[in-house]
Amino acid sequence: MKTDAEAEFGAFMVSRWHRMLRTAHLLTGHHHDAEDLVQTALAKAYARWERVRRSDDPDAYVWRIMINANRDRLRVPRAREWLTNRFPEAAASERADSITEHSALMAALARLPQRQRAVVVLRYLEDRSESEVAALLGTRVGTVRSHAARALRKLRAEPAVTGRDGGPVPLERSEAVREEVRR
Amino acid sequence: MNEDDRRLAQALHRAADAFPMSPAPVDAVMRRGRVLSRRRRARAGGAWAAALVAATTLGALTGQGTHDGTAPVPPATAMPSPPPTSSPPQQGAQRVRAYEQVPIGHGLRMALLPEGRQSYVVGQGDLTRPIELARAHAGGDSLNLGGISSGTSTVAQGVVCTGAFRTRTPPARLVIQVGNGTPHEAQLLVLQGDPGWGAYHAFLDGVPQDATLTVTALAPDGHVLARLRTEAPR
Missing domain, CATH: 1.10.10.10 (Winged helix-like DNA-binding domain superfamily/Winged helix DNA-binding domain)
Incomplete structure (x- = not known):
């Protein structure tokens, strides 16, 4: 059974996911990187959820986590990896x-x-x-x-x-x- | 907002709309969050232990100075080589043509791209469209010199680990170790013409959650060219 904090975080994440993903797509330029960035940011937010939910502006807190995670991501060497089982099917x-x-x-x-x-x-x-x-x-x-x-x-x-x-x-x-x- | 700014905003919205939208993976994110919490708590406890060890070690060194009053110098450390692999080591990489869809087993193919650098595509079936999309998004160097990347794909029989490397000299071998298990020998692919980077793939029987993957690129004489330690993605 989910605790109150888990349910609250779940609702927060579902309602912010698409907005964050749109932003992450343009910050990273890659679908895979964007998903990874948003998941990383939200996982960090969940790890400190008590602090996030008590802050004056939880959205700004989480967006700052994402911006900082993107900055850190760019410092880490990684290759462009394109896993086709996660790639979009665009209208022809x-x-x-x-x-x-x-x-x-x-x-x-x-x-x-x-x-x-x-x-x-x-x-x-x-x-x-x-x-x-x-x-x-x-x-x-x-x-x-x-x-x-x-x-x-x-x-x-x-x-x-x-x-x-x-x-x-x-x-x-x-x-x-x-x-x-x-x- | 002036006209130029409006056009930019519209172009950005169109670009953002072109990307796919996936459902929010709430459970997976909460699992990652719990792992982060556990690590943070472990680090907080470990920091105290490390400080205690450092204090006692310093005390021991100064107490064991040589007869001329200088403290002994600790031995120089080098990156240790991984233990022997479960299969015979492969020497050197397979040279492939740009965009060539190379079968890598378990129904998967891999193609290396000359656009950008350290760009490759891996997946099942025909990779023509993914290659085209990857070419459109290729940028500059993705890996620093001495860098390795890693990713995993789950297949019916286990996990395929793929990634790229960029080393000063071409590695003779690349091995992947899950936790403290037996290392697996990876197969190396490089583009013809020696571009200074390559890709690798290896099949792993299983990768437990929270496992650490250690990927090591080795020179012909066995010394370590590059190493990556990463948590297995979910």
């Missing part, structure tokens, strides 16, 4: 185009230093404010601004970002996606 009609755009933007993200990449993902995928990002990264707002400015200069040179990839997404879908992220 969209696969070629989505792979091209996806790969161009992911390659551009991969070329960013780890901190700049984290700032871009937290600001523009998660739609967080500069002060929220600064708190998650343990740095100052000014540092977040300069990381963002440098990263954007590099990304704007990427066709997938400047709009030569077929045009912007309709505003309704963009708003719906932001609402899902915020929830």
Whole structure:
């Protein structure tokens, strides 16, 4: 029988899993690495769950664990491993185009230093404010601004970002996606 | 948010949407969390013991100084070689072509990619699509010099351990040890042209939960080129 803490953590994890996985996908660039990163972060959160649940902002606590775990992951030598029994089956009609755009933007993200990449993902995928990002990264707002400015200069040179990839997404879908992220 | 920022946000959302979503593995994560808790508690207890041992050892050394007053120098340590393996050692690696889908047993194939470095694909059946996806995402060096990576795939008969290595000189052998068990000899694959890295695979009868895997790359003369100790993934 699950204890109260286990049930509480389980509910927390289920409700945050997809949001964290979306962010982890763009932080790591690899499905396998992203899953591993989120599982690692949530396992660490579970190991100190009493402290997490008593904190002022459990979400921020867990996101900080994930950001720090990603930084640590990049320090450890590892190879790109692609285990096909865990790989997605993309819709055949969209696969070629989505792979091209996806790969161009992911390659551009991969070329960013780890901190700049984290700032871009937290600001523009998660739609967080500069002060929220600064708190998650343990740095100052000014540092977040300069990381963002440098990263954007590099990304704007990427066709997938400047709009030569077929045009912007309709505003309704963009708003719906932001609402899902915020929830 | 200006127009450029909006386009970037939209591109990032599309990129994030392109990845698959899997269900939350709650039980597996809680098991990992419990292991972390146990290790943290063990380290906290071990730190006290280590401090005590260090204090007593220091006292013993200073107390056993030589007649000229200098303390004895502890012997130099080198990475110990693993014990003998259960099968005859393989000397050298099999050279393969880029993207060649090499059967590695138990219905699995492995392909090494020249894109990025230390990139390979392993799985069942035709690997053409996974190879294409892996090529699209290949980056720069994934391993530092002297590094080894490791991953496992569960098959009907046991576990297949695969990974990559990047060493200054090509290893003659690579062995994998589960806990304190008998080491297993791994088969090595390298791309033609000596790119400075390679991949390996080995079949293990079984890997208990919480087991430590030790992967050791050995030079022709037997000295250790690189070593990785990792917990068996779940």
